[in-house]
Amino acid sequence: MPLDDIAKRAEVYKPKERVPCKMIKEYIEAKYGFKEHTAYIAEVKRSLGVPM
Numbered sequence: 001m002p003l004d005d006i007a008k009r010a011e012v013y014k015p016k017e018r019v020p021c022k023m024i025k026e027y028i029e030a031k032y033g034f035k036e037h038t039a040y041i042a043e044v045k046r047s048l049g050v051p052m
Contacts, residue, residue, distance in 0.1 A: 018051060 021041045028036045045052055 021038045024041050025036055025038070028034070042052065
């Protein structure tokens, strides 16, 4: 496989942005006014099939 093809594929490929638990905790605190534990966030991510 030529290097030019590899470079073109690398430019096209962009992984989806992952939202860290810290950002989710900040959002929940700002919107609902309480602090959520990371374990609960991880449990919801697992149940929805969101990458950890």
